[in-house]
Amino acid sequence: MKGVIFDIKEFTLHDGPGVRTTVFLKGCPLRCIWCHNPEGLSIKPQLMVKNNLCKGCGKCFMPCAHAECAPFKRCVHACPDGLVSISGQEMTAQDLVDKLNKTLDFNKAMGGGVTLSGGEPLFQPDFTLAVLTLLDCHKAIQTCGYADPSVFQKMVDAADYIMMDIKIADRELHKKYTGVYNDVILENLDYLRNSGKEYLIRTPMIKGITDTEDNLAGIAGLIGDSPWEKLPYNDMAGAKYKMLNMKYQLEDLQ
Amino acid sequence: MEVYELGTRLTKAGLGFPQYSNDDVVIDGLVRLGYDTEDAVDYVVAACWEFIIPKVGADVANIAALSFPKIVDICLHKHLLSCSTFDEFMEKVEEEIHQECDNICGSIKNLWFVPSPLMQMCMGEIKYNNFGIHGTGISTAADSLYAIKKHIYDEKTISKTELIEAVDSDFEKHSHLLPVLRYETEKMGNDTPVDDIAVTLLDMFSNSLKGRKNCRGGIYRAGTGSAMFYLWHANEIGASPDGRRKGEPFGANFSPSLFARINGPVSVIKSFSKPDFRKTINGGPLTLEFHSSMFKDEDCIKKVAMLVKAYMDMGGHQLQLNTVNLETMKEAQKHPENYRQLVVRIWGWSAYFVELDKEYQDHVMRRQEYVL
Secondary structure, three states, X not given: OEEEEEEEEEEEOOOOOOOEEEEEEOOOOOOOOOOOOHHHOOOOOEEEEOHHHOOOOOHHHOOOOOHHHHHXXXXXXXXXXXXEEEEOEEEEHHHXXXXXXXXXXXHHXXXXXXXXXXXXXXXXXXXXXXXXXXXXXXXEEEEOOOOOHHHHHHHHHXXXXXXXXXXXXXXXXXXXXXXXXOHHHHHHHHHHHOOOOEEEEEEXXXXXXXXXXXXXXXXXXXXXXXXXXXXXXXXXXXXHHHHOOOOOHHHHHO | OHHHHHHHHHHHOOXXXXXXXXXXXXXXXXXXXXOOHHHHOOOEEOOOOOEEOOXXXXXXXXXXXXXXXXHHHHHHHHOHHHOOOHHHHHHHHHHHHHHHHHHHHHXXXXXXXXXXXXHHHHOOOOOEOOEEEEEEOHHHHHHHHHHHHHHHHHOOOOOHHHHHHHHHOOOOOOOOHHHHHHHOOOOOOXXXXXXXXHHHHHHHHHHHHOOXXXXXXXXXXXXXXXXXXXXXXXXXXXXXXXXXXXXXXXXXXXXXXXXXXXXXXXXXXXXXXXXXXXXXXXXXXXXXXXXXXXXXXXXXXXXXXXXHHHXXXXXXXXXXXXXXXXXXXXXXXXXXXXXXXXXXXXXXXXXEHHHXXXXXXXXXXXXXXXOO
């Protein structure tokens, strides 16, 4: 069972209880215009170039024999300053778990475990489920909740702690800013609230979009007495778009 | 745990304090070097982090330094072509370390203290006259040796002459090797076999100093610190087989190389707790730089405190943490007049950032920064 991940971060302190390692899975069904992990949107490996430090030596444009470079017509092993890389690494669930196990004893001693984030971990349901099953520790997932209810339920059952985003309460505004309607998200929210699992609802505070009085009141109505965290938004989020040759839509709005 | 949390609160203040020393390792190490237990338990740190004994010790804990990368450089040029296995090459490394220790110890002679009545009043009967030798650039050396092992002896993907020519020409020749060596070869700090080479180097260093007597009747102590030698020694050699370019500094004290891609602080403390520090007890801390956001609430302070404790539990000897913020330091370089109060930890001391020479400022800014 193979999946695509774009980062593993050690010693994360805000992705669930204790000290954790967070795995970022590539691919997401939503297209939130404020997304701060643009490399997590597409499931396909992508070329990432830190152009601002490039001295223009042209070595990465020289022909090479590496299979992984072929789709990009650019060599990712040639840059003398390490500025050219592929975001997105295919690996098996077992390889990922073996890698995580190297520091897991430490996380366990610190009351933590592993968090699967993204992108959207439920976008690669078989892989995520395989990883959750193989991991022997406290397991958390961070999800936007947009997944087939049968998939969602399986994941909730396999995890110990679920951090789920409710970004926008209004159905049409949800479609406008994230690209999808929130019907299935709310259906899944219902399951989560009745699952008996420990969970947390999270809302990214985007100025003028999600942090409005109307929206916050709407979300409060949807989630009732659920534990709720409002996440401050990092203004630096736009930086990665340029490296991926992608467009940062929130910038246009501001 | 409460002490570690209080310590972490102090770290958060941004002055580069406190520095942690592990009694279990330090006291045992000092006793093994011949210090009486009743004295060893009284140890303090000298100027930076060198362990000394008040009243009864006249140790000179920073008298000289061994450059590990220089040893690798000597072996690369003198012995690589004739060694058919990596083990053979490492035997040469050991010989050269021994030779270098001979040179260092041989050059320290006729050391006299200026008579000082005040000092004599403060000191008791002097029991220890030991000299400390720092060990500089451990990760640059371990990374270089690992690159040699992997590419020349194990995988045979680089020839001996190619590597020597690449290093001698600062990677002008065989330039394709630079990214391979620099970014795609394992580095010390990620809990890999590279760390074992560092353990071996430190063992060779302390074994070589064992049994030597200094000119004041004391012994020599090996250490893991660098003091300012991380810049000086780096200029003694050209490029190195780990992909370090000519003129680039080593890591300060006991730290990963500046361009190593590190998985995170957990991997670093695992890697850097592998040596038996009781043998290298002249001191020299692992230094971690944390972004100021790591300390934003009580929960984070507890978790960082647990990381410090974990390093000690794993057998680490000494640790210091820096609270840094790259954006702030960049601004401070541009507008020093607005950042008179910014303090950073350098190698064993803290300083006002804007008062530092630019090369020291740049070095702090290039160190591995751990963010959330």
